[in-house]
Amino acid sequence: MTSMKFANILLETNPRSVAYPALYCRSDHPVIFNEAQGEWEMYGAGTFDFSTYFNSLSVKKLKQFTKAKSFTLHLELKGAACEVQQTMGDAFAHDPIEVEGVRQELPASSQWQSVDMPLTITDDMVIVGFIIKTEGSVDIRNSYYELEIDGDLNDVELVLSTTTFKKEAFIERNIGLVKEQIVESADPIAEHFHMYVMDNGRTLDAEKLTSDRITVIPNDNVGGAGGFTRGMITAMEQDPKATNILLMDDDVAVSPESIKRTYNLLRILKEEHREDMISGAMLNYEIGEDQWEDIGNMTPQGTFAGCKPGMRLTLFEDLIYNEMFTPTKWQRDNMYAAWWYCCIPISVIEKNGLPLPVFVRCDDAEYGIRCKTGFITMNSLCVWHMSFFERYNAAVERYQTTRNTMIAQATCGMAPDADFMKELHNNIRLELKKFGYANAELCLDAFEDFLKGPEFIKKPGQSEKSFMAANRNKEQLVDFETLQAQADKDPELAGFRIEDVDRQLIDGDKPRSMPERLEDLITDNNQRYVKKDGSGYAVIPLQGWLYPAGAIRGKHKLIVLDWYNRKGYIRTKDVKRYEAIKKRYARDLKYYKANIERLRKEYTAARAELTSIAYWKHYLKMD
Known part of the structure; x- marks a missing residue:
């Protein structure tokens, strides 16, 4: 013993x-x-x-x-x-x-x-x-x-890899914590640990921040997928070779004790669990006792979701539930560990290849589902992460998510029974009802880039170009002062005062009768069949998944607010733009139906190359 x-x-x-x-x-x-x-x-x-x-x-x-x-x-x-x-x-x-x-x-x-x-x-x-x-x-x-x-401790060489893009305050604090409480500690982990920081923004002082067992590597802007992949390759090639790599987001707060316990857990795993992934929890950065997710799954509807309901970790009964939860069969078959805190055995990477070059979004979900490992979660293994409400970005949610889920399913067979086409249809229609024409067009941009086949994403630099284009093409939010100035010039928005807006107005909706519901369903808020300009305005939240149906019906303008970041945008109903988007969508669907079997074969054939070390070294300019 x-x-x-x-x-x-x-x-x-x-x-x-x-x-x-x-x-x-x-x-x-x-x-x-x-x-x-x-x-x-x-x-x-x-x-x-x-x-x-x-x-x-x-x-x-x-x-x-x-x-x-x-x-x-x-x-x-x-x-x-x-x-x-x-x-x-x-x-x-x-x-x-x-x-x-x-x-x-x-x-x-x-x-x-x-x-x-x-x-x-x-x-x-x-x-x-x-x-x-x-x-x-x-x-x-x-x-x-x-x-x-019972027996000897496992030999473990742990790498912590984090990818950052202009998040200096977060990453420099985490480097300091790791240096003080792990590298300079007397704990066994100190001699079997290395932290790599992939600086995609090239804004960190690499020479100053690099020290014993901590290395900052200036990197091209290759997204989270590229940064984490470089971390994997570096971990495999270091001496001594890493046995496990812990992937962690940059914009998180972490307790070094969680990293120490992860290392200790690896040292005592039974042989049959040594290739399991360890999935750390995402706790709410703003409400620190709340757990958003510690293991995720791709739903039948084609959306990302936590397997567990939300937990309040100051409640003892939730500590029990958190440990006892048993995933459903669907969840087990479509389960992943998000890369805000995910520890992967190097042997699993060697068997299953590297991630797909999708820049950001879905890289972690696809990889976890592809590898089909077991997943270990445990109270106290966690980070605190900004909530998705506070960092909503249409370029990510409408372009990246739409494109990457389709690529992942076609290339690696991710969640084969999830209906990403239905999700595309629902998202386009939801945006159109809310006059979010630019966001609906982002969905179609993503769909069309998927239809270009694997040669499109294969080219180094293409993923960054596509994401930057999506950021340019999304609605360009303005600060509240500018928004108010724009509203003051618009007679239809007379009476709007940003200082009068409160959470009750943002979160509120209005009831609809059954005939009104039916009319909205058939006409997409009076833009199809029955075409009306509408009148007046409503104030609604930015987040794309929200649908304040009663508030928006019959309106001509919508003031969309990013409540958390104090920005907004004024949308105007435009039936002609609606019709153009619908026509474009119909054309894309026709092409999809005629070519999807060919595309699936092409993506599947490209998998070996896209996930290989040779491809990625060229992509990352490491060769």
């Missing part, structure tokens, strides 16, 4: 830990950091519950996926008298349950006292944790869960 420290008891000082302390410790008194001593003080007599997202132990999954056989809690405490009690949660638990017979009492002491408490683990336990009940202030330091492993 081999002993190893698996997870530190984590307490942090950052905006999320201050705003959402119950991710770390639930208590009826403060937990205060003494910076001079590097210690934490549980302040005052009270109960401090560490059965939390970061400080509970996922014993059910550890028993399932790893060689762990027994579990011990190590604590170092000093101060008032206190009692340490093991807790657990089973499938039915709403609150931590104290485990009978597993507790230790400590007398008051001004000296540090160590607690090494073997934990009782039964088959029905999902997570375990502990509570400290104090009679006064108690300090805590150097505390962790220790595991006994």
